[in-house]
Amino acid sequence: MTKAASKSIAAQADPARVDGRRERGRSSHKRIVEAMMELIVGGDLAPSAARVAEEAGIGLRTVFRHFDDMDALYAEITATITQRVMPIVAAPYPAQNWRANVRDMVHRRVRVFETTLPFRLAANIKRYQSPFLMGQYSKVVLLERELLLRLLPAPVLSDRINVEALCAVLSFQSWRTLRHDQGLSAEDAGKVTMHMVEALLTTIGDAA
Structure with a gap:
């Protein structure tokens, strides 16, 4: 059995685990965006990914897992500001x-x-x-x-x-x-x- 098939079976067997993982992912995504915006409002106009990770209280790897590069993060912030x-x-x-x-x-x-x-x-x-x-x-x-x-x-x-x-x-x-x-x-x-x-x-x- 392939690894993908195993994951699929595991997901079907334990949907609560999958939902929990997705919720944590959404939470991390929101924390990253909020951390970046708070740093900018606070005067750090060019925060690094490492600084964003520190402010959000998550690992640097998690930042890049949600945003392939900083442009993706800026795009998310732009969408948030545009809505305002x-x-x-x-x-x-x-x-x-x-x-x-x-x-x-x-x-x-x-x-x-x-x-x-x-x-x-x-x-x-x-x-x-x-x-x-x-x-x-x-x-x-x-x-x-x-x-x-x-x-x-x-x-x-x-x-x-x-x-x-x-x-x-x-x-x-x-x-x-x-x-x-x-x-x-x-x-x-x-x-x-x-x-x-x-x-x-x-x-x-x-x-x-």
Whole structure:
């Protein structure tokens, strides 16, 4: 009898053992993801697999058994963070003046950027060595741009310089500069962002 057949018979004979093993596997998987996220939030923006294993209280071999490489772990974290912020990002805008919607977007971006700040800082450190993270970076930048462009009426879209300025002000890189480089609080960074957006809105001519 082959080893695989023996395992199959053993599984059929003792389903409780198999269920217990699967449950332990799910538990270890969750602990790994949570450990990685806690380390990043705590300021370790580039934790090693060994550090993740230590934080999760499991063996290093277990980490690599659940995630073939660190990209797989980053993919899991990305999915978790996306679930948190998509309700904010995808919520419909009310039927109001486009300028009011842009102001609403400022408040949304502040919430999303602040929620994702440590994770995007961590991803920026690793993305040049990670095809997955580099691909995610490009997708998110494009999405953020498209979400803004959808709010702008055609006459405004033809004002290329102001449109590009709005995209820059409402980018994560601008938020990172305010929070990380200039050391502003989230509240003050939000006020500065709104101030810059209001200044741009005054330079844009009347549009339908």
